[in-house]
Amino acid sequence: MPTIVDIQNLRKSYAGGFEALKGVNLQIEKGEILALLGSNGAGKTTLISTICGITTATSGKVTVGGHDINDDFRAARSMIGLVPQEINLEPFEKVINTVRFSRGLFGRPEDEAALEKILRQLSLWDKKDSQIRALSGGMKRRVLIAKALAHDPQVLFLDEPTAGVDVELRKDMWEIVAGLKASGVTIILTTHYIEEAEAIADRIGVIAKGELLLIEEKNALMARMGKKQLEVQLSEPITEVPLALQSPDVELSADGQSLIYTYNTNAERTGITKLLSKVAESGLVLRDVATRQSSLEDIFVDLLKEDAA
Numbered sequence: 327m328p329t330i331v332d333i334q335n336l337r338k339s340y341a342g343g344f345e346a347l348k349g350v351n352l353q354i355e356k357g358e359i360l361a362l363l364g365s366n367g368a369g370k371t372t373l374i375s376t377i378c379g380i381t382t383a384t385s386g387k388v389t390v391g392g393h394d395i396n397d398d399f400r401a402a403r404s405m406i407g408l409v410p411q412e413i414n415l416e417p418f419e420k421v422i423n424t425v426r427f428s429r430g431l432f433g434r435p436e437d438e439a440a441l442e443k444i445l446r447q448l449s450l451w452d453k454k455d456s457q458i459r460a461l462s463g464g465m466k467r468r469v470l471i472a473k474a475l476a477h478d479p480q481v482l483f484l485d486e487p488t489a490g491v492d493v494e495l496r497k498d499m500w501e502i503v504a505g506l507k508a509s510g511v512t513i514i515l516t517t518h519y520i521e522e523a524e525a526i527a528d529r530i531g532v533i534a535k536g537e538l539l540l541i542e543e544k545n546a547l548m549a550r551m552g553k554k555q556l557e558v559q560l561s562e563p564i565t566e567v568p569l570a571l572q573s574p575d576v577e578l579s580a581d582g583q584s585l586i587y588t589y590n591t592n593a594e595r596t597g598i599t600k601l602l603s604k605v606a607e608s609g610l611v612l613r614d615v616a617t618r619q620s621s622l623e624d625i626f627v628d629l630l631k632e633d634a635a
């Protein structure tokens with residue numbers, strides 16, 4: 327896939343000297359959904375704000391569709407739609423006027439058919455004449471997206487689109503994002519919710535303390551770093567792991583009822599047969615066995631631990 331947003335060695339120091347971005351390199355591919363994960367204060371919003379021209383970079387280079395965000399700001403910015411974290415809508419304005427006004431701001435010609443298409447795509451067409459203040463929180467978030475799409479951008483940034491939103495609305499948002507991707511829009515979203523990235527992203531970027539720690543295809547990442555655990559439940563609790571079974575990969579559960587064996591999903595041999603025969607040799611009686619696959623959440627926690635170390 328061709329690159330649509332090219333970020334080279336981007337640095338941002340705020341007044342006072344705090345370095346929020348420490349040389350970020352990132353190529354965003356046309357048509358992908360990229361999820362940027364990171365803890366509070368990691369630099370996700372700063373990265374988006376810099377690309378969108380809300381914050382100026384201290385150094386580095388960003389192009390959008392080949393247009394430099396400094397030398398060719400208007401052309402670069404017109405390719406971008408930005409959905410901010412906060413709802414910043416005019417309460418007494420009608421939905422359709424809000425979206426129409428945004429299109430006008432970018433100097434795009436009036437096109438009622440384009441507005442209708444956007445509002446229908448976001449299931450807002452029957453609300454087009456409602457005042458913003460009469461909408462639910464979920465609808466307001468959809469209006470923010472409609473506004474961001476009003477000038478037909480090719481790249482859409484969503485800054486924490488589902489922060490503080492209930493599970494059902496979050497799933498609606500995921501469907502909307504999938505629909506936008508299908509219509510050809512490149513999507514970059516920031517999120518704290520790892521299950522969100524797991525559900526919708528093609529690639530995952532992890533930001534910590536102003537640095538991009540990792541950027542990788544979601545499926546490859548989960549296969550590479552994913553671990554599985556086998557839980558061997560015992561008929562009688564034990565107080566310590568028998569000598570024959572002692573290894574860094576074998577742990578005893580807190581209640582002494584199970585042995586937890588962690589193994590790599592990519593290894594040639596899982597070691598399960600050997601483990602089970604050692605369990606029998608040690609005179610332990612099995613009650614049941616269960617497996618569990620690590621989630622993106624476990625991978626993320628491991629990564630941040632590694633970084634801190």
Ligand SMILES: Nc1ncnc2c1ncn2[C@@H]1O[C@H](COP(=O)(O)OP(=O)(O)OP(=O)(O)O)[C@@H](O)[C@H]1O
Nearest residue numbers: 340341344346364365366367368369370371372373
């Ligand atoms: N205008 C500013 N002046 C000084 N420091 C700032 C400013 N804006 C952000 N920062 C600092 O830069 C760091 C990165 O902030 P940023 O908002 O980019 O993080 P984030 O990853 O988006 O966090 P969150 O998930 O909480 O939104 C934080 O330490 C923050 O305090």
